[in-house]
Amino acid sequence: MDFDYFLRLFFSGLTRGSIYALLALGYTMVYGIIKLINFAHGEIYMIGAFTALIMATVFSFTGMPTLAILVLSSLVALIYSSAYGFTIEKLAYKPLRKAPRLSVLISAIGMSLFLQNYVLLAQTSNFLPYPSLLPQVPVPRFLQGIINSQQIIIFTTTAVVMVLLTLLIKFTRMGKSMRATSQDRVMATLVGINVNKVISWTFLIGSFTAALGGILISSFTGQINFYVGFIAGIKAFVAAVLGGIGSIPGAVLGSLVLGMTESFAAGYLSSVYEDVFAFIILVLILIFKPSGLLGRPETQKV
Amino acid sequence: MLELQSVSTYYGNIQALKEISLTIEKGEIITLIGANGAGKSTTLMSISGVVPPRDGDVIFQGESIMGMDAAEVVAQGICQVPEGRRIFPHLTVQENLDMGALLRSDREGIRTDLNYVFSLFPILAERRGQAGGTLSGGEQQMLAISRAIMARPKLLLLDEPSLGLAPLIVQQIFEIIKQINQENGTTIFLVEQNANQALKVAHRGYVMENGRITLADSAANLLSNQEVKNAYLGV
Numbered sequence: 410m411d412f413d414y415f416l417r418l419f420f421s422g423l424t425r426g427s428i429y430a431l432l433a434l435g436y437t438m439v440y441g442i443i444k445l446i447n448f449a450h451g452e453i454y455m456i457g458a459f460t461a462l463i464m465a466t467v468f469s470f471t472g473m474p475t476l477a478i479l480v481l482s483s484l485v486a487l488i489y490s491s492a493y494g495f496t497i498e499k500l501a502y503k504p505l506r507k508a509p510r511l512s513v514l515i516s517a518i519g520m521s522l523f524l525q526n527y528v529l530l531a532q533t534s535n536f537l538p539y540p541s542l543l544p545q546v547p548v549p550r551f552l553q554g555i556i557n558s559q560q561i562i563i564f565t566t567t568a569v570v571m572v573l574l575t576l577l578i579k580f581t582r583m584g585k586s587m588r589a590t591s592q593d594r595v596m597a598t599l600v601g602i603n604v605n606k607v608i609s610w611t612f613l614i615g616s617f618t619a620a621l622g623g624i625l626i627s628s629f630t631g632q633i634n635f636y637v638g639f640i641a642g643i644k645a646f647v648a649a650v651l652g653g654i655g656s657i658p659g660a661v662l663g664s665l666v667l668g669m670t671e672s673f674a675a676g677y678l679s680s681v682y683e684d685v686f687a688f689i690i691l692v693l694i695l696i697f698k699p700s701g702l703l704g705r706p707e708t709q710k711v
Numbered sequence: 712m713l714e715l716q717s718v719s720t721y722y723g724n725i726q727a728l729k730e731i732s733l734t735i736e737k738g739e740i741i742t743l744i745g746a747n748g749a750g751k752s753t754t755l756m757s758i759s760g761v762v763p764p765r766d767g768d769v770i771f772q773g774e775s776i777m778g779m780d781a782a783e784v785v786a787q788g789i790c791q792v793p794e795g796r797r798i799f800p801h802l803t804v805q806e807n808l809d810m811g812a813l814l815r816s817d818r819e820g821i822r823t824d825l826n827y828v829f830s831l832f833p834i835l836a837e838r839r840g841q842a843g844g845t846l847s848g849g850e851q852q853m854l855a856i857s858r859a860i861m862a863r864p865k866l867l868l869l870d871e872p873s874l875g876l877a878p879l880i881v882q883q884i885f886e887i888i889k890q891i892n893q894e895n896g897t898t899i900f901l902v903e904q905n906a907n908q909a910l911k912v913a914h915r916g917y918v919m920e921n922g923r924i925t926l927a928d929s930a931a932n933l934l935s936n937q938e939v940k941n942a943y944l945g946v
């Protein structure tokens with residue numbers, strides 16, 4: 410019984426960690442390339458989830474099977490959210506490319522508030538029920554009460570995304586251009602990299618994974634409102650800082666550590682203060698290891 | 712091949728280049744010498760489009776490249792090895808070389824050029840899988856030059872390639888510069904504070920002071936010019 414409880418908390422932590430990781434990727438990649446904390450990133454996650462909800466509702470009138478609804482509505486939502494991320498960069502950040510960093514940060518916060526309020530107006534502040542789009546199938550007997558099929562889908566999807574992303578970053582021309590740009594932007598232009606294109610791709614990819622996280626978790630928890638992106642966004646940001654902002658493996662590791670910490674602390678200590686642990690971790694990391702678990706100490710270029 | 716026509720470049724309100732004019736013919740090695748802060752690096756950054764000039768014109772192969780961004784200038788065939796080498800520190804030696812060839816798609820040619828840079832600098836072949844940032848200063852300079860060669864440039868801009876290197880390596884780098892020019896016919900614009908060495912490999916040279924070109928002559932004449940001797944050759 411006790412060990413089962415431990416395992417249940419473990420898998421619940423892994424589920425949270427997976428979602429944080431899908432979101433944290435965008436923070437860390439954008440920071441790596443343009444040194445901006447994209448505060449509107451959590452909103453992409455929320456918009457992705459809402460779009461899938463709306464599309465699923467529409468498709469459900471056609472009477473198609475749940476799996477088809479899941480795939481189609483997710484596809485539309487992912488494309489739509491990626492376009493959102495792309496557009497946000499073009500509207501709110503690109504014109505400020507040469508402005509002081511603080512101006513861009515303020516623009517990001519403004520964008521975040523704008524998107525939240527726009528969804529608030531469109532959807533009200535109430536929690537809406539979210540259809541459980543992820544297939545629920547019985548798990549083997551020894552796993553019952555410990556893990557369910559939705560969680561398994563969440564981990565495996567996240568793992569597949571991580572592997573694909575690693576391959577992309579490591580081996581493709583765009584991936585190498587991204588790494589080069591994050592290491593030395595001027596030199597990147599001197600080898601002919603189109604930095605604008607690299608930035609756009611970074612936003613597209615980050616928004617895609619964020620929206621995926623939003624869809625997965627909403628169909629798991631069964632509810633959504635305009636504010637979910639803000640909370641999840643802050644937590645994923647903490648995870649990215651914990652892992653070392655700018656580092657992709659760091660974002661994944663930080664997310665898993667944060668997810669586990671929250672799950673175990675809520676399970677063994679108190680669930681009342683669940684949201685506090687992220688901030689305790691943030692304070693500790695800023696005091697003891699500001700560059701994060703896998704981050705490189707910042708070397709300021711002249 | 713390249714012509715600067717009264718180019719003026721500013722950092723904010725500070726004018727770093729004051730109506731610079733110079734020409735580089737195809738196949739030449741041209742050197743630009745001057746003291747710290749004279750504006751040598753700014754000249755190269757103006758050509759590359761990183762710090763766009765405010766006035767004047769930059770003509771490459773008969774056409775203006777003013778206003779092009781840095782990546783477009785590279786696509787025209789002008790490559791720069793910037794001051795301080797600027798190796799991508801967390802990319803491997805091989806990946807740094809791949810970045811040099813980013814705009815090319817002729818696989819055969821890329822392979823040939825890769826073998827060529829490995830023949831120039833065999834140490835790079837040994838270090839292929841190592842992160843660029845872990846190389847020694849001399850090795851990084853070799854890598855920076857090789858990365859530029861991988862683009863197969865028509866015009867190669869070199870910013871103080873000898874800076875901070877041991878005399879033996881400096882010697883080797885200048886030999887290679889000459890070799891690249893002779894074997895591949897690559898036109899070279901060499902910025903140097905090491906005026907003595909630079910004037911020995913160059914055909915012609917320009918002297919720059921406080922953002923202005925103050926002298927232009929054949930390398931041989933500059934080497935024997937009394938003012939140049941006093942100011943830059945330390946004799």
Ligand SMILES: Nc1ncnc2c1ncn2[C@@H]1O[C@H](COP(=O)(O)OP(=O)(O)OP(=O)(O)O)[C@@H](O)[C@H]1O
Nearest residue numbers: 722725727745746747748749750751752753754904
């Ligand atoms: N980013 C910058 N912002 C403001 N001023 C600059 C900047 N870069 C260079 N300058 C100024 O422009 C002038 C020319 O600098 P530049 O780097 O071109 O000189 P240099 O001849 O290459 O010198 P060195 O031999 O030290 O490399 C200097 O007075 C320098 O202080």
Ligand SMILES: [Mg+2]
Nearest residue numbers: 751752753794
């Ligand atoms: Mg300089």
